[in-house]
Every structure is written in structure tokens, then in C-alpha cells.
Amino acid sequence: EAQVTQNPRYLITVTGKKLTVTCSQNMNHEYMSWYRQDPGLGLRQIYYSMNVEVTDKGDVPEGYKVSRKEKRNFPLILESPSPNQTSLYFCASTGTGSGNTIYFGEGSWLTVV
Amino acid sequence: GENVEQHPSTLSVQEGDSAVIKCTYSDSASNYFPWYKQELGKRPQLIIDIRSNVGEKKDQRIAVTLNKTAKHFSLHITETQPEDSAVYFCAAYQAGTALIFGKGTTLSVSS
Numbered sequence: 245e246a247q248v249t250q251n252p253r254y255l256i257t258v259t260g261k262k263l264t265v266t267c268s269q270n271m272n273h274e275y276m277s278w279y280r281q282d283p284g285l286g287l288r289q290i291y292y293s294m295n296v297e298v299t300d301k302g303d304v305p306e307g308y309k310v311s312r313k314e315k316r317n318f319p320l321i322l323e324s325p326s327p328n329q330t331s332l333y334f335c336a337s338t339g340t341g342s343g344n345t346i347y348f349g350e351g352s353w354l355t356v357v
Numbered sequence: 358g359e360n361v362e363q364h365p366s367t368l369s370v371q372e373g374d375s376a377v378i379k380c381t382y383s384d385s386a387s388n389y390f391p392w393y394k395q396e397l398g399k400r401p402q403l404i405i406d407i408r409s410n411v412g413e414k415k416d417q418r419i420a421v422t423l424n425k426t427a428k429h430f431s432l433h434i435t436e437t438q439p440e441d442s443a444v445y446f447c448a449a450y451q452a453g454t455a456l457i458f459g460k461g462t463t464l465s466v467s468s
Contacts, residue, residue: 275456277455277456279458284366284460285460286363286446286458286459286460286461287401287446287458287461289455289456289457289458292455292456294453300455302455334400334401336456338456344389344452345391345403345406346391346403346448346450346456348400348401348402349400350399350400351398351399351400
């Protein structure tokens with residue numbers, strides 16, 4: 245079954261404590277991306293990756309890091325989380341052919357206190 | 358880079374009415390235009406998509422139209438039902454570039 249898996253699904257953490265949200269896909273997709281979703285602001289792209297070792301900033305990359313060492317994994321790293329990073333985060337993946345379906349993970353609810 | 362504008366941000370209709378959501382995009386090279394429905398607290402789910410070589414596509418009560426010259430595409434929902442209430446997102450995409458979404462439309466269908 246085609247899947248994008250994110251972990252953790254729910255997390256409450258404290259300001260400044262480094263955390264990583266993992267994302268893994270089993271479809272051999274080249275393209276992976278992270279979005280954050282906040283009320284009224286839609287899905288804003290944080291970082292995306294076209295393939296292994298290729299990453300690019302999206303619209304809101306400040307405060308985040310990513311890595312793409314393997315094709316299936318694309319972790320999102322918050323080195324020093326702050327309360328304004330409290331949000332719902334989605335990972336997504338797709339193939340790079342024309343018109344490929346985009347698959348989303350179930351989302352990760354992150355609260356920074 | 359691509360920019361996607363979506364309107365309206367909120368839409369309220371009576372059950373049985375039609376609903377139309379419109380999106381415009383900036384990059385003429387974009388060739389894939391999906392629409393997603395998102396229920397509260399859940400991930401976006403693909404409901405219909407259209408490719409740039411097609412002008413219109415229908416799937417039961419849902420249709421999407423694409424005007425490449427004007428760079429806009431629209432989602433049409435006919436005979437709306439309360440379960441159509443959700444947030445709808447459009448996106449414009451070209452393989453090898455960033456996937457950009459509109460800001461979403463909150464559709465409320467009242468019975």
C-alpha cells in the first residue's frame with residue numbers, strides 16, 4: 245500500500261529543545277516536501293527535495309532544517325523550536341513525472357510551549 | 358516561481374446549490390492542477406485533477422475546468438451536500454519544481 249508515514253503524530257515540547265519529525269515514503273518517489281498549516285494561511289511550503297542530497301527552501305524555511313540522505317526519508321529538524329512553530333505539519337511526496345498523484349502523510353501536530 | 362491565488366476564502370451555500378472555487382496561477386509552464394479536500398484535522402485528499410492538455414474533467418458531482426490562456430482553473434461542485442463541507446485547496450505543479458498550493462476555501466453547506 246502506498247504510504248507516507250510521519251512521526252510523531254502529536255508532540256508537545258518546550259522552547260529550545262531540538263526535535264525531529266520523520267517522514268518516510270514507500271513509493272520510490274523523487275520529490276518530497278514539508279508544509280505547515282496554520283488557520284487562514286493554507287499549506288505553506290517549508291522545504292522540498294527533488295532527489296537525494298538535493299533540497300531547496302520553500303516559502304517559510306526559517307527555523308527549520310531538512311536532509312535527504314536516502315530517497316525514502318525526509319526528516320524535518322527544528323534545532324531550537326519556538327512557540328511560533330506551533331502548527332500542523334504535513335509531509336508529501338510524488339514522482340517527478342508529469343501529473344503524478346501527490347501523497348500526504350497524516351500530519352504531525354506540534355505544540356511548542 | 359509559481360504563485361497560486363484562490364478565491365473565495367470562504368463560501369456558504371444551501372444544500373442542493375452549486376459551488377464554484379477559482380484559482381489563478383502565474384507560471385505558464387505548470388501542467389498539472391489537482392484539487393484537494395481537507396476535513397478538520399485530517400490530511401488533504403485528492404478529489405480531482407486536470408492536466409494541461411485537457412480543458413474540462415468531470416467526476417460525478419465534481420468538475421474542473423482549465424483555461425490555459427488566462428491561467429486559471431475552477432472547481433465546480435453541483436448538488437452540494439452537507440458532507441461537502443470542508444476546506445478545498447488548489448495547486449499548480451510542473452515536474453521538477455516546487456508544488457505550490459492556494460490558501461484554501463472553506464466551504465460550508467447548510468441543510
